[in-house]
Amino acid sequence: MTNSDLLRATFMAALSASGAVQDQKVLAAFRDIPRGTFVPYYFTQTPERSGWVLVESSNDQWAEEVYSNKPLITQLNGDDTLTQIAREGQTVNGVSTSSSSAPSLMALMLEALDVQDGNQILEIGTGTGYNTALLCHHVGPDQVTSIDIDPGLVSWARERLATFDYAPHLATLDGTAGCAARAEFDRVIATVAVPSVPQEWIAQTRAGGVILLPLDRNNCGGLLVRLTVRSDGIAQGRFLPDFGGFMPVRLLNRHDAADHAFRTIENGQGDARRTSLSADLITQESSPFEFFAALTVLGGGWNYLTFTPDNGGPVETWFGQNDGSWLCHTTAADGTHTVGQGGPTRLWDRVETAYRQWQQIGQPTRDRFGLTVHDGQHFIWLDHPDGPHHWTLATAS
Numbered sequence: 001m002t003n004s005d006l007l008r009a010t011f012m013a014a015l016s017a018s019g020a021v022q023d024q025k026v027l028a029a030f031r032d033i034p035r036g037t038f039v040p041y042y043f044t045q046t047p048e049r050s051g052w053v054l055v056e057s058s059n060d061q062w063a064e065e066v067y068s069n070k071p072l073i074t075q076l077n078g079d080d081t082l083t084q085i086a087r088e089g090q091t092v093n094g095v096s097t098s099s100s101s102a103p104s105l106m107a108l109m110l111e112a113l114d115v116q117d118g119n120q121i122l123e124i125g126t127g128t129g130y131n132t133a134l135l136c137h138h139v140g141p142d143q144v145t146s147i148d149i150d151p152g153l154v155s156w157a158r159e160r161l162a163t164f165d166y167a168p169h170l171a172t173l174d175g176t177a178g179c180a181a182r183a184e185f186d187r188v189i190a191t192v193a194v195p196s197v198p199q200e201w202i203a204q205t206r207a208g209g210v211i212l213l214p215l216d217r218n219n220c221g222g223l224l225v226r227l228t229v230r231s232d233g234i235a236q237g238r239f240l241p242d243f244g245g246f247m248p249v250r251l252l253n254r255h256d257a258a259d260h261a262f263r264t265i266e267n268g269q270g271d272a273r274r275t276s277l278s279a280d281l282i283t284q285e286s287s288p289f290e291f292f293a294a295l296t297v298l299g300g301g302w303n304y305l306t307f308t309p310d311n312g313g314p315v316e317t318w319f320g321q322n323d324g325s326w327l328c329h330t331t332a333a334d335g336t337h338t339v340g341q342g343g344p345t346r347l348w349d350r351v352e353t354a355y356r357q358w359q360q361i362g363q364p365t366r367d368r369f370g371l372t373v374h375d376g377q378h379f380i381w382l383d384h385p386d387g388p389h390h391w392t393l394a395t396a397s
Contacts, residue, residue, distance in 0.1 A: 007067035008034060021107045029137035030107065035066050038130035038160050039100045042072035043086065051093045052076060054086035071102045074128055080152050096247065098153055100128050101191065105244055109189065112226055112240060113212050115139055119186035122204070124175040129157025131191055136166040144168035145182045147175055149250050175249055178204045185209060193246040196393065197227065197235060197373045207231040214246040218303055221294030222285060225371050234374045236385060241367035243285055272340040275348060279317040279329040282351060291366045292358045295380055296391050297350045319347060361389060
């Protein structure tokens with residue numbers, strides 16, 4: 001048994017023993033489809049070198065990471081020439097634009113999708129093709145359609161899938177528009193995050209069909225929602241209890257909200273005051289409140305950065321949104337919190353309001369919330385669609 005085989009077996013034993021996945025077909029797919037075929041290399045960062053370096057299958061580290069439960073970056077800047085440059089031993093710079101998700105996250109989503117024999121499936125975001133292969137194993141390649149906006153990724157995925165004699169329908173398309181030519185679908189699964197549920201996805205899903213997707217709240221919340229499409233065209237369902245972070249769908253008009261907002265700040269001017277709340281409440285995945293802020297605070301999340309000033313002052317956390325709203329949160333050595341904010345929206349005021357409301361309704365967990373999508377409108381509810389607590393999904397400016 002090779003080292004890769006041993007690592008694969010160890011991971012599968014851990015996945016099975018965890019009890020997180022009960023569907024034997026899902027477990028069988030992970031057992032039969034090696035991740036390494038679809039992730040022959042990945043990018044990583046090290047403290048010793050700035051930027052990204054490439055780790056390939058010839059490196060001993062490769063198998064340890066590929067056959068682990070870690071997400072792995074597989075593309076930067078949507079530019080495959082960076083891969084070749086890194087292959088020559090150079091360090092490269094860029095923003096991750098494709099990855100292989102943590103296998104445990106993939107497994108829980110496949111189980112939540114609840115695929116049945118004969119289902120026609122649409123996957124938004126082909127990426128490496130690994131999740132596509134798992135779907136093909138589950139229902140057969142003829143039942144699977146997978147699309148991606150990046151033609152290079154689609155081409156690589158086609159070659160890797162052919163290794164298993166899988167030839168699903170692959171196409172280079174804007175994922176937000178779905179794939180009308182192959183509709184209707186019984187199941188739609190997105191492996192890229194979207195700021196709202198595209199109406200096209202709902203229209204291309206049969207009544208009774210399921211849409212499973214991550215909501216993009218500017219990298220906040222890690223929100224996964226499972227919707228069932230009704231015969232009247234309304235899609236409705238609950239959020240999963242699990243955190244699921246995904247890269248946002250590529251949009252030509254997408255901006256870095258933090259960068260845009262920070263460039264509009266003039267000399268850091270703004271309203272400054274004390275606050276009783278820590279910035280960790282809305283920046284830490286472990287915070288039980290973070291998802292609620294991502295859902296309900298205007299703009300639907302934010303970009304942020306944290307740093308220690310050169311003068312050795314307290315750590316600062318800066319937040320920004322596309323409308324130019326910004327805030328700077330600092331925590332002094334004695335634990336005192338101060339916040340300065342400016343722009344058209346007082347972001348921290350809204351965070352505090354949301355926090356008080358979350359406390360008043362009993363600090364509910366994410367799986368008690370649901371989403372209803374009707375004619376493009378998105379409504380959040382607690383416990384039941386007809387219950388007393390409702391919110392309109394906060395959308396970016």
